[in-house]
Amino acid sequence: MASEEEAAKQAAGIQQFVDHFLHRDRNDAGKYPRGITRLRDAAVKYRKSPMVLPWLNEKTQRMAYYVIPRRREELTAVRDLLVAFVGPSFAKYGYDAPAALDKPHEAALLQRYGAGSTFIVQATADTDERKRLRTALERMVEGVERAPARSWSAPKPLGRLLADFEAALLSGAPQTAQALLQQIDRQGGLSPANVKHLEIRLWAAQGRAREVLALRGLREVLLQDPPVLVKDMVLSALFTAHIEPGLAEGDLARAVDALKAPGSHLSLLADTSLLALSEQAVTVLLVGMHARGEEEELSRSIALLDAEGRGDAVPEALAFYRRQAPAFGTKEPDWAQPDAASAAEPEGEEVPAQTALSTWSDVVAAVAQGDKAAFDLCRRMDIQRGGTSVPPDSVSDGEMAEVFGSLTDAEYEVVWQYALGPFLQELSRSDLTFPHTLTTIMRSIVNQRCDPANLAVLDLLLELFLRSAPQAAEYEEFLEQLSLRFDEWVAPETAGQALDFVDRLVAWAAPAPAARVQTAQLLFAPLHLHMRRLDGAYLSTARSLSDELGLGLDWPEQTPSQTEESEPVVETAQILVYGMDEGVLQRVHDRVTRQFPRVKVVLSAQKVASKHLKETARNSDFSVVITQCAAHAATNCIGQYAKEVVYPRGAGSASVTHAAITALYEHAARQDPSAQLR
Known part of the structure; x- marks a missing residue:
């Protein structure tokens, strides 16, 4: 009985909200019942399909549909539905990402469903186009509601999801990383704290310091002694949001006051080893020592940072502590000593000696075998962004290609998650060329499902490969392997990835011009076939690249919908x-x-x-x-x-x-x- 009453109460709430949103006094779509009845009734009566609510402003002739998932965890699935049913064929934009609800009439949506909850699919001014869009959305709603129960996404091993998440961050695809994080959270298998670690990592990669510090449950995460990488990101966010403004103006007192604020959480981070942190994080801890009056500890810490060649992390406002540095004697500061947790040996177990990791082939092989020292080294590289003790030139291209080529599927998954990112980062910062290694890695990705994370990494591999000035035979082999499965993923919905590939081919010299043209033609073929589904920005890029390559493809200046509505x-x-x-x-x-x-x-x-x-x-x-x-x-x-x-x-x-x-x-x-x- 209670469940029936709750369901009735929920249905009444939805009915009230829909009636409010579609009221003709605030929404001109409400003046045309014939055009909204099916979607209005579906929004109230259906339970599985997303809600679709029309919006019309007759003064500006703007028409849009607000698409709202029934449950927050279905956000990614609803995006996929919109791409499949609407895509660029019927909608101008808004079908592939949630919109900001920042207009007056959207206040009720924001209050009821929250930020990042709603897609706003916008129609063109053309009447026929609007009818086709409405029909497509009605078909989507009916199809989902009548379909048998199914999983929203194909199950994927948790380890692979984590690896894809890291790959998306590495390759500059934050939206893909966000979608993967939602899938990880929905699928389960990670503790709530570990999910928060990934969320912090995503915000930090985008430079969203305030989101990191405002994360719900951050204090509880820090109380559980998270990995050093997470601590570093939180400290770096503290630096950006609170410490840097004061230090930039030479106002040390302002920086100290910011750290003393209740929400800074510095007391939960103060015992972290400085030498394991980035420059910004080190600065925060040094200011924290000053705030607590730990003058001797601060002077000793600065002296040791200087000795390690990391004196640049010491802010000018604290430089006077250098003159007060005591003799080190035999005692190192507490932060320079190993953490108790990492120094403790498991009782009753024999701890193996740490492997000497002097080359990247050693690192990758050790990660594949589950060596803890190799995992820790890769994490430190990620934090310090280039401060690695394993330079890429410590190993030859042939040796690295052999190591990657010998990995089993299980070993490759582990290497993908932990070592591939740091290795490619170091390679991108150096002037070294590893064409055979990159080709080997590329083959392993091409032979898997070409999902957004894999495509992002393929784009990075293509960039690094072209930068290596390959020989003609190497160039032809790489492009031949890369293009094996173009027909499985190139479409108007993936136009950005496909055009990025072509753009890289145009930007770099081609030792085998015929191979470049052939690869570009394979990428362009599906886009040219459906060119009327591309928006103006992609059309302009496609036209420019086609002309540079001399492909002779005829691209329209504008699609019909763009011509109708400027x-x-x-x-x-x-x-x-x-x-x-x-x-x-x-x-x-x-x-x-x-x-x-x-x-x-x-x-x-x-x-x-x-x-x-x-x-x-x-x-x-x-x-x-x-x-x-x-x-x-x-x-x-x-x-x-x-x-x-x-x-x-x-x-x-x-x-x-x-x-x-x-x-x-x-x-x-x-x-x-x-x-x-x-």
Whole structure:
């Protein structure tokens, strides 16, 4: 009886909400019952399919559909449904990512379902196009409701999900990482604390320091003594949000006051070993020592940091403690000694001697065998971002290719999760070339399912391979293997990834031009077949790349829906585009300024939070941040000072250009009230 009463109460609540949202006094769609009846009734009566609520503003002739999952954990599945039923065929945009609910009429949605809960699928001004979109959404709702019960996604081993999550972060695909995190949380197998660790890692990769510090349950996570990597990310977030503003103005007292605030959690982080942390995290702990009056400990710590060549982490405001440094004697500071937990040996077990890890082949082989020292080394590399004791030139290309080629499937999964990211990061920072190793890794990915995480890593591998100036035979072999399964994933929905691949081929010299043209044609074929489903930004990129390669493909200037409804007029604007690949940045600059001559595009590849970067982020209308191998100090800085941050779906210039142009149109619409969906 209680369950029936609860269900009736819930149904009444939904009915009240739907009636409020569709009321003709606040929503012009309510004036046309024939057009909304099926979706309105489905929203109230159905239980499995997502809610779809029409919205119309007759003054601006803007039509949209608000698509809301019944349960929060179905967000990713509803996105997949919208891509399948609507995609770019019937909708202008809004089908592939939840929207910000920031308009007055969306307040009820935000209050009831929360931020990041709703897709806003927008129709064009063409009446027939609107009818087709409504029919597609009605078909989606009916199909899902009548379908037998099924799992929303194919089950995937937890280890593989974790590996894909790491790969997505490494390759600059934060949206993919977000979707994987939702799947990990929904599937289970990890403790709540470990899920929080992944969430912190995702926010930190995007430079979202305030989200890290505002994470629900952060105190409980820190009380459980999380891994050093998690502690480092929280400390770095503290630096960006609270410490850096005071230190930048030479106001040490302000920085100290910020650390004394109840929500800083510094007391739970103060015993972390400084030498295992990044520069920003070290600065926070040094300021914390000063705040607690630990002058002798602080002087000793600074002296030892200087001795380790890490004196740059000492802020100028604390430099006077160098003069007070006591003689070390025989006692090291507490933070320089091994943690008790790591020093303790399991009772009754023989602890094996640590393996000497002097080359990357040693590291990868040790990780494959489950060696704890190798895992710890890879984690430290991730924290210190380049401060590794295993330089890439310590091993030959042939030796590394042999190591990767000898791994079993199970071993490769472990290496993918722990060692592949640090290795590719080190390789991307060096001038070394490992074409045979990259080809071997690429083969192992191509032979698996080409999901978004794999595609992001393939893009990174292609970039590193092309950078190695391969010989013609190596070039032909790599592209031949890469293109084996193009027909399984290239489609309008994956246009960004496909165009990123072509763009990389165009940007680098081709020792075998015929192989480059053939690979580009294979990538373009599905896109050209469905070119009327591509939006304007992708069409422009496809046309430009086709012309550069001389493929002779005819791409329309605009699709019919774009011709019917013009985009908002983009006036003067300034945007910041940040990333580590200066070639990608320059191509984004050229494409955006060619299409929008009055837009100023500022490029940055800085690794530190410089004054210039702060000012540029502060003065730009929005910032586009490529998270692939980005330096946390710089991304944290942009996240702190930017008015708005946009994250592209990939690290190639096609994806970044698309993100920038889409954001420019949205910015123009906000500047022109008559163009807004109100």
